[in-house]
Amino acid sequence: MPYELYYWPMIQGRGEYIRLALEEAGARYADVARRGNGMATMMRMMNAGKGTPPFAPPFLKDGKLVIGQTANILLYLGSRHGLAPKSEAGKLWVHQLQLTIADLVVEIHDTHHPLGPSLYYEDQKAPAKKRTEDFWKSRVPKYLDYFEELLKANGGTYVTGRRLTYVDLSLFQIIEGLRYAFPKRMKAFERKVPGLLELRDRVAARPNIKAYLASDRRIPFNEEGIFRRYKALDA
Amino acid sequence: MPYELYYWPMIQGRGEYIRLALEEAGARYADVARRGNGMATMMRMMNAGKGTPPFAPPFLKDGKLVIGQTANILLYLGSRHGLAPKSEAGKLWVHQLQLTIADLVVEIHDTHHPLGPSLYYEDQKAPAKKRTEDFWKSRVPKYLDYFEELLKANGGTYVTGRRLTYVDLSLFQIIEGLRYAFPKRMKAFERKVPGLLELRDRVAARPNIKAYLASDRRIPFNEEGIFRRYKALDA
Structure with missing residues (x-):
């Protein structure tokens, strides 16, 4: 099952650190809020009164697991995709x-x-x-x-x-x-x-990063983001 | 061997989240920069050109391991002292x-x-x-x-x-x-x-927190800290 990434659809922002890791790893993922009514889904998940509702995007869904906070998501992905040491x-x-x-x-x-x-x-x-x-x-x-x-x-x-x-x-x-x-x-x-x-x-x-940067999956920098x-x- | 906590000696600051965890756990630790020439030792460890020099205090030394960033230190201590889930x-x-x-x-x-x-x-x-x-x-x-x-x-x-x-x-x-x-x-x-x-x-x-708060190990709030x-x- 592909990962589901949830982040504001118009900016690189904090989501970009996750996108770069997923792309480098060649992992399958959906950038949910950029599709159809994905924004509504994202907002609903943040307001859920149970489970592990994140305080803010980005968050990543892997099966039943929902993980928030950029560095925490990278901690999780790093172990699974050889993007961090094993020790x-x-x-x-x-x-x-x-x-x-x-x-x-x-x-x-x-x-x-x-x-x-x-x-x-x-x-x-x-x-x-x-x-x-x-x-x-x-x-x-x-x-x-x-x-x-x-x-x-x-x-x-x-x-x-x-x-x-x-x-x-x-x-x-x-x-x-x-x-x-x-x-x-x-x-x-x-x-x-x-x-x-x-x-x-x-x-x-x-190669994977080069292909990503040339694709429309990479949102251009703009004046709504961090930079x-x-x-x-x-x- | 007791833990060594390194943090600015005059404030609670970010070090306090670590102190509370160590105290609740009843762990042995030295609050290094509050003793003798501990400040000099702390500054030296940050300027080391090798190993894992932290960007800023707080950092924790456990044997040979030096860990920085408050939340990262708690991640480490949480597993070792039952202050976080096992899964x-x-x-x-x-x-x-x-x-x-x-x-x-x-x-x-x-x-x-x-x-x-x-x-x-x-x-x-x-x-x-x-x-x-x-x-x-x-x-x-x-x-x-x-x-x-x-x-x-x-x-x-x-x-x-x-x-x-x-x-x-x-x-x-x-x-x-x-x-x-x-x-x-x-x-x-x-x-x-x-x-x-x-x-x-x-x-x-x-009990452990109560004893800590009543001790002189708890630095009073002041106008040099976060709060x-x-x-x-x-x-």
């Missing part, structure tokens, strides 16, 4: 790195929504500019240098171990997203993380 | 709920730091007030109602299953922290979540 220590380490990426993703979202998710960007442009300044001054260097160092210490091909993990796929998405949202800032920054750029290219060239291109924030 | 589905569900609490913790921190972690609260008082308004209007009801419903659907004693898990301990800390940081707002809100208040009392009355009492934000 407990290795699993925990890869999961820890994914949770660090999840923290970075929140901070990326906060650059355009510092006053919270309920207001529009247009209502928080000045605070967004301040938050973005700090993000690029302090946070991007801290996070990306961390992963660059890990990559280097591990020999340069993958962030951990000798095989690709879901963390490598997620770092591809981070580099791609930062390039989309902040083309000028990223262009000035990216020579500091040559290893991550190579990793990005290495992931993009993998948004606002000129005022890229100055 | 894979049960483990994933409890971990998913802990990750949802982690998201809430970020939003709590953002109430006083909407422009980012590098600036002082004093430099972002006006945006902090706006973010806090939205937090109490939209986010607290959404998160706490979610956990209140889960608790009710599970019979009212614990959030999942028939035994206490680390999620119940973490929800104790959330209620306690919101009461500390926002006494007026929380007083007006809390009658909407009677189940969570009872859970808070049930956790506080457990901060600022009058301007509790109006």
